[in-house]
Amino acid sequence: MEDPKIEDLDLYEILEIETTSTVADIKKAYRKKALQCHPDKNPDNPNAAKEFHQLSRILEVLIDATARKAYDAVLKGRKEAAIRHKELDSKRRKLKEDLEARERRAAANYKTKSADEKLKEEIERLRKEGSKQVEEELERIRQEVLEEQKAQLDANKCSGANYRIKIKWNVAKDDTTNGGYSHENLHRFLSKYGNVTALVLSQKRMGTALVEFEARNAAEMAVEMEVGLPSNPLKLEWVNPPPARKGAASSLVKPSDYESVVLTKMRQAEERRRLIEQLKAEDGDD
Missing domain, CATH: 1.10.287.110 (DnaJ domain)
Structure with missing residues (x-):
């Protein structure tokens, strides 16, 4: 027609x-x-x-x-x-x-x-x-x-790599407690904001760790709010800040569908491996 x-x-x-x-x-x-x-x-x-x-x-x-x-x-x-x-x-x-x-x-x-x-x-x-x-x-x-x-x-483009945060705290040279922080208590401090996909403490550079969150909102709240131990506060900063949001920030995202336990462990193991490699690379630069 x-x-x-x-x-x-x-x-x-x-x-x-x-x-x-x-x-x-x-x-x-x-x-x-x-x-x-x-x-x-x-x-x-x-x-x-x-x-x-x-x-x-x-x-x-x-x-x-x-x-x-x-x-x-x-x-x-x-x-x-x-x-x-x-x-x-x-x-x-x-x-x-x-x-x-x-x-x-x-x-x-x-x-x-x-x-x-x-x-x-x-x-x-x-x-x-x-x-x-x-x-x-x-x-x-x-x-x-x-x-x-x-x-x-x-x-x-906002993937897990965009939700990676560097953590620092004070450690004396002769401090065998790593400033009072361990993988267990760091994970406890951080996981209350959301699912932590990887967490690695540097073995060479004491007082340093990298954490990666599954959700952007969880990472943002951790950077803004987490203090850690009052006697030895944590300093959190983005490895690569994600793109700025348009308008007001939304509430914490809670995924309705989770991967199977096996796939989740495999993914977290891969993230842990990448974080270890990044820490080694940073340690080597020093």
């Missing part, structure tokens, strides 16, 4: 605005609709590109004063004709349609242009000239979609 012509559509109805809407209102409604049907956000809709292009053509007509005036004249005439047409019975309607057909044929001999012809000319002019405002709106929509996609990619 052939796509409907722009002049045959109710442009205001498509954008869900009034015929008295301002240019600012039209642009706002366009951006809302364009973001909803943008092809990149609707990969499963085969008509997304066509609908998005149709919105751009609608915007062209409605933000151009001359084209909009010509369109409004056609729309007004169409609505008035629809009302009159509805009031006629079938016999009178047939007579009216025959009369209008003869009138249209006769009118073709006159140089005076009808409202429909004027609108078609304005649409053709817009097509040839292009519209700077439409190009600006299209670029704005493109940038908004790219920003949304980038934010999604940044969120997807």
Whole structure:
């Protein structure tokens, strides 16, 4: 089926605005609709590109004063004709349609242009000239979609490695208790914020450890709140700070589905191995 012509559509109805809407209102409604049907956000809709292009053509007509005036004249005439047409019975309607057909044929001999012809000319002019405002709106929509996609990619990149924290505390040279900290009590201090996937204490550099959390919120709370032993406070800092959140931070994430015990132990063993290698590398740098 052939796509409907722009002049045959109710442009205001498509954008869900009034015929008295301002240019600012039209642009706002366009951006809302364009973001909803943008092809990149609707990969499963085969008509997304066509609908998005149709919105751009609608915007062209409605933000151009001359084209909009010509369109409004056609729309007004169409609505008035629809009302009159509805009031006629079938016999009178047939007579009216025959009369209008003869009138249209006769009118073709006159140089005076009808409202429909004027609108078609304005649409053709817009097509040839292009519209700077439409190009600006299209670029704005493109940038908004790219920003949304980038934010999604940044969120997807946040893996366990982004929730790795370095821990330090004071240890005297002759202190055989490692400043009062062990793997057991460190794990107890930290696990209250969330699942700890790996925890390694440096054997060469006393007073140093690395911990990795499963959830970002757990790591953030540990950095902000954990003190450890009052007599020998801990200092926690990110190894690689995760991307900043947009808006307020959400509450601690509690995964509803856990891996099997075997898989969890395998993953934690791998994380422990990586942390040990990182500590060895840092010790070697000294």
